[in-house]
Amino acid sequence: MSIYLKLLKMNKLLLFVLFAFQLQAQDTIVFPKVDVFKRNILEVSYGEPIGNLANKYESSITTAFYMRTKIAKRQFIDFGLELSGIVNGKNVEYKVGDEIIQLDGSKSAFFLGFRYTRFLIQSKNENFHIESNSGIGWKYLYYSKPEEEMYQDLDIRPTLNTIGVSQGIKVVFYGFGLHCTYQYAPYDLFTNKAEKNFGGSSLQYGVSGSWNF
Numbered sequence: 001m002s003i004y005l006k007l008l009k010m011n012k013l014l015l016f017v018l019f020a021f022q023l024q025a026q027d028t029i030v031f032p033k034v035d036v037f038k039r040n041i042l043e044v045s046y047g048e049p050i051g052n053l054a055n056k057y058e059s060s061i062t063t064a065f066y067m068r069t070k071i072a073k074r075q076f077i078d079f080g081l082e083l084s085g086i087v088n089g090k091n092v093e094y095k096v097g098d099e100i101i102q103l104d105g106s107k108s109a110f111f112l113g114f115r116y117t118r119f120l121i122q123s124k125n126e127n128f129h130i131e132s133n134s135g136i137g138w139k140y141l142y143y144s145k146p147e148e149e150m151y152q153d154l155d156i157r158p159t160l161n162t163i164g165v166s167q168g169i170k171v172v173f174y175g176f177g178l179h180c181t182y183q184y185a186p187y188d189l190f191t192n193k194a195e196k197n198f199g200g201s202s203l204q205y206g207v208s209g210s211w212n213f
Contacts, residue, residue: 037076038175038210041066045181045206047084052199057106058088062204066115074119078133084109092143094158095193101151103143103158111164113137128173139164139185160187160194170208177208 047060066080089105115135122129143158145151168181181204188198 037068037070039068039212041068041078041080041208041210043082043179043206043208045179045204047183047202047204049199049202051201052197053201054199056090056092056199057086060084060086060109060202062109062206064111068117068210074122076117077114078117078135079114081113082111084111092198093195094143094156096154096156101154102146104146106141106143108142110140110142111137113164115166131170131172133166133168133170133179133181135164135166135168137164138162139183139187141185141187158193160191160198162187162189162200164200168204172208172210175210177210178206179208180205 041064043062043064043066045062045064047062049057049059062082062084064080064082066078068076068078070076086106086108089107091102091105093100094103113136115133117134118132119129120132139162141160143160145154145156145158162185164183164185166181166183168179170177170179183200183202183204185200186198187200188194188196
């Protein structure tokens with residue numbers, strides 16, 4: 001009987017120790033913070049060509065959409081595309097065989113690529129940050145052949161395409177941002193049909209919004 005009482009007391013002591021250990025463990029466990037960075041980014045920009053590119057069109061209006069993936073603390077990769085409407089595109093020279101023709105001014109441009117984004121400054125509540133955007137991708141500047149009847153039988157697709165790089169900075173507050181970006185796309189890099197020193201530099205200023213689905 002005494003042995004049974006001793007075993008009962010030992011079981012009660014063991015249950016008490018386990019219960020105390022459980023309470024201590026609950027006090028010390030730290031649950032990871034849920035990362036709620038904005039994954040979808042929409043940008044609208046006004047573009048101004050500079051250098052020789054300023055002779056090809058007056059300005060551009062660009063709409064861009066990017067999807068963001070986190071790769072490290074405050075570091076991301078954005079995959080996306082940009083579609084630009086060209087304002088007052090000017091005629092350019094284009095070589096077809098031994099002949100030089102005048103192409104009608106461009107009306108649109110397209111960019112497909114990705115960019116590396118890094119938060120340079122971020123508030124403790126994560127509602128404000130300043131980020132740097134370094135991009136690379138494929139840039140298209142669309143042209144069409146002249147509408148004159150003498151050119152209708154020409155089998156040409158005079159779109160200019162090349163590698164484009166960009167560097168920008170953006171200030172974001174509660175998902176809404178202001179940005180400025182420099183782009184360089186040497187359109188005569190892969191073709192000898194376009195004018196030499198065609199130009200490829202431009203600046204973009206715009207606004208952005210970001211959200212999660």
